[in-house]
Amino acid sequence: MSNERLIYLPLGGAGEIGMNAYVYGYGKPDEERLILVDLGVAFPDMDSTPGVDLIFADMTWLKERRDRLEAIFVTHAHEDHLGAVSLCYEELRAPIYARAFTANLARRKMEERGQPQDAVREVEPWPETVTAGPFTVSFAPISHSIPESNGLVIDSPAGRVVHSGDFKIDPEPVVGEPFDPDLWSAIAKPGVRALICDSTNVFSTHAGRSESELGPALTKLVEQADGMVVATTFASNVARVKTLAEAGERAGRSIVLLGRAMRRMIEAAIETGVLTDFPRVIGPEEAQDIPRNHLMLIVTGSQGERRAASAQLSRGKYRGIELKEGDLFLFSSKTIPGNERDVIRIINQLSEKGVDVVDDSSGLYHVSGHANRPDLERMHQIVDPQMIVPMHGEHRHLREHVKLAEANGRTGIVAVNGMMLDLSGNAPKVAEYIETGRTYLDGSIQVGALDGVIRDRIRMALNGHVTITVILDEGDEPLGEPWCDTMGLAETGNSRAALVEVMEEDLNQFLMRADPKTLRDDDKLEEALRRIARQTAQTEIGKKPEVTVVISRMR
Missing domain, CATH: 3.60.15.10 (Ribonuclease Z/Hydroxyacylglutathione hydrolase-like)
Known part of the structure; x- marks a missing residue:
């Protein structure tokens, strides 16, 4: 066997x-x-x-x-x-x-x-x-x-x-x-x-629905729109991009593709013969000379990606094009779990501009x-x-x-x-x-994942960061007072004094009392300074920050 x-x-x-x-x-x-x-x-x-x-x-x-x-x-x-x-x-x-x-x-x-x-x-x-x-x-x-x-x-x-x-x-x-x-x-x-x-x-x-069922509803939506129409979907969904473009073409609109991923997918589909009859598209520069109600943009960013075309249009201009009151923005996509907050942010930003937003809650515009x-x-x-x-x-x-x-x-x-x-x-x-x-x-x-880089970044984001610098002379005695730099922490704490000043005072008090053995041992000194800084921050602002200690010795 x-x-x-x-x-x-x-x-x-x-x-x-x-x-x-x-x-x-x-x-x-x-x-x-x-x-x-x-x-x-x-x-x-x-x-x-x-x-x-x-x-x-x-x-x-x-x-x-x-x-x-x-x-x-x-x-x-x-x-x-x-x-x-x-x-x-x-x-x-x-x-x-x-x-x-x-x-x-x-x-x-x-x-x-x-x-x-x-x-x-x-x-x-x-x-x-x-x-x-x-x-x-x-x-x-x-x-x-x-x-x-x-x-x-x-x-x-x-x-x-x-x-x-x-x-x-x-x-x-x-x-x-x-x-x-x-x-x-x-x-x-x-x-x-x-x-x-x-x-x-x-x-x-x-039962699942066919991609071919979407054309009539999308065409009707675009035809009834008064202003500029913008639609976003997954760039890789070449069939959906084609269906959207054909809906715009039937409504007498010029088609603009915005977003590197969108253009790359369509180029690859044409190069490999997958796509042979895609409607004519124009560039964003040419679109400047066309009336808004004759334009349809198909853009990347259906999942709320901050750098994609959808997000940039919601914040302001993108490639010289700006959304205005009365325009229509369509999400021809489903929001992937975990992306809801980013998508809602874009919807609210569009709403503030007076743009009408249509999503897939009706089931008419996405399969x-x-x-x-x-x-x-x-x-x-x-x-x-x-x-x-x-x-x-x-x-x-x-x-x-x-x-x-x-x-x-x-x-x-x-x-x-x-x-x-x-x-x-x-x-x-x-x-x-x-x-x-x-x-x-x-x-x-x-x-x-086990290297700790992302874990440390999260901890800094959650807790803030303090850098402590201490200089010791040839005799291992403090040369001046320690000083602190903070990032991501409130400037003033419960004592109404500057957090940095309170922290520096507590650290200096410790250095003045520290025994020679501690002052000679970098590890023990670093541990003590870190503990005091975190305790002071906890008392003043209720946070225990991440702490970096820099000890310099004059030799």
Whole structure:
């Protein structure tokens, strides 16, 4: 009996929505040849990750096994699946396989970070295959909210696994390939050992709607608007951008695309032949000479991103264009949980300008790119897997997806990041647990979650900061009084005196009383000064700040 096994290990994307990274392996335990499916990012927020640019899965486990990594396969071009490819290439050094549209965007990312573009290899869809060690992998077209999305058909000596990728069941997605039940039935025919499946909308009990349903409502909205119309959506939703542009064109408006990501997506779609009949667009400079009621802007920033076009328009001018009273602003998107505060800020700023804001509360102007519960059930029926492993969801989504599978007589298991599953038997079982975490792109440097950088930044943000400077002479006696600089703290405390002056006085009193042994020992002196500064701040302003002590000795 063979002791080789088929493993599945999520490093990101299981127990959360974002930074997807899934490892498959086949071989003897601890000798498996490996492939990685997707390598995405998540986005920071000011509460938990202040100042961070991007977040992605910790690749330490995979980096330590780089000699066993055969390839990276990217299902589609959303940032939470593609965004970390160029960030991690130096560590992983494996070929990257993707279809044309995704490959185009991947090469742009590689070029921006000085990585070799030829590491990205363009592949054709099913039935074409890529051989990667013991695996044979095919890209199976599936509908989603970005062109050329794919599930992966992963064959190994242990049988066939289907990795759904992000998907919905849409027969008319406007741009990109429709869901083809015949293709998926053909994929299922030899038998599928496991379906690793998108769980995002498992709680949505109604059947999903097609992208093609939005055109009439959007056209009517734009036609009835009196002033300038601005619409924001996900830049990657090329079909939605096209539908919005066509609605504007039918209403007799000139179309302006604003935002680097929006232009890049449309360029990539045209370059790869995904998009062939996009309405004519004009630049923001040309728009200055066109009456406002003949203009429609399609802009980035549907999630409230501070530097995107939507936020900048809400604050003032952007590229010479300014919103005015009577204009219409449409959110043709769903607000991702966690972004509500930023989106509401923009809505209020637009309201202050007298702009009328329309969101998706009516359900007329947005459809999801993910399969709802009835569509998940249909996918289960078509693929007919021996076992179902939910992915791409928070823990509650994964757990509910398992309940759905079991209610229909199928075997399922909740596998979160770091839980390695053995898929070789008749039911999935936990093989081992791997330590996983997050890596932060902080400026131009990658920082580990345990490095303390972000923790210290949060502590400074919460508590403020004090720098204490002390000078000692050759005899280890204080040379003058200590002085303090504060940041992020109230200037005056409960005593009605300046906080800095009270703190300096307390520190000086301590130095005058300190014994020679303490004055000679930098560590003891630093600890004492830090304690006194924090105690004084607590008494004066009710805060215990972070403290940096600088001790200079005259030698």
